[in-house]
Amino acid sequence: MNLETATIANITGEKYLAHRMYGTFQVAGCADGESVALTRVTPRTASMDYGDKRILPLAISAREIAEDVCREINSDAGERSYLGVFVCAGDAPTEAELRAAREKLDEFYRALVAAADREWERSHSYLFIHDLQRRAAARLGMVKEWHYEARETEECPGCGERVKPGVAVCKSCRAILNRDKAAALGIVGYADRAAGTGASASAADAAQAVAPGERVVDHSRARR
Ligand SMILES: [Zn+2]
Known part of the structure; x- marks a missing residue:
């Protein structure tokens, strides 16, 4: 040693x-x-x-x-x-040491799974199931209702709401989040036309707003 x-x-x-x-x-x-x-x-x-x-x-x-x-x-x-x-x-683990560690770890994993079972019974919410509890169930080869659907949400770039990954449209701001899916559902054609009209209208407004301003500036220059 x-x-x-x-x-x-x-x-x-x-x-x-x-x-x-x-x-x-x-x-x-x-x-x-x-x-x-x-x-x-x-x-x-x-x-x-x-x-x-x-x-x-x-x-x-x-x-x-x-x-x-x-x-x-x-x-x-x-x-x-x-x-x-x-x-x-x-200097290296013995078979007995490894076996004892595995038994101890499995025992702790079983306790984690039991705690997750109780939590699931109470809340039926994936939010209260911890990663370590999921890992414990996987390691023990247990199939649990709460193990799957570790469904995470992501932030909508349009409004910051939490949305499920892969959804076509944000439910709160209607932003297209997945163009292919939105097209397949027939949502994108409508949204594109609406967005197109909106964009050209505001561009025209902007052009009109700028033009008189420039003329005013030109007059003031001419007067000097
Ligand atoms: Zn949104």
């Missing part, structure tokens, strides 16, 4: 960035087809500020750092949360 380094194992595809007082640590996530991603940590020296003008160096071992980083990451999803990162006893 190497005392100078410690190994963090991550059994999920998530990557993490842990900001600690003594440094920032990037924890690798599994690539496709990988079952565990390893990140090596080396010791650091932190500056301890005692508040009385004494700033002393404090050595932090690789293991202390790895434990701290894993605690930070795992605790990020609420009470008793576990996100699948742990410090290996040796």
Whole structure:
């Protein structure tokens, strides 16, 4: 076992960035087809500020750092949360360590799914289902009514209202958002004619508005 380094194992595809007082640590996530991603940590020296003008160096071992980083990451999803990162006893994770981590992660995922079930029962709203709960259901291979339709909205460039992606026309300002779809529905022909008339009318108005103004300027110049 190497005392100078410690190994963090991550059994999920998530990557993490842990900001600690003594440094920032990037924890690798599994690539496709990988079952565990390893990140090596080396010791650091932190500056301890005692508040009385004494700033002393404090050595932090690789293991202390790895434990701290894993605690930070795992605790990020609420009470008793576990996100699948742990410090290996040796340089690489053993089969027993990996099995224990998978069991612990599955247990947390089941708790997340149960919480999502309760939420769905109560609100029937996709808005209250979190990404992590969707990920948990997917990871456990569970098919849930709330899992699908992670339907997001986008902003209408015309009026800023939230609209469903791919809709033909904005429901509040009538802007054409998807020309092909609008044409297929017979909406765009009408809207184009209306917009065309509007554009030429305002262009004519603008031309008329400018012309007298120029003549006025010409008269004043002539008088001088
Ligand atoms: Zn709009």
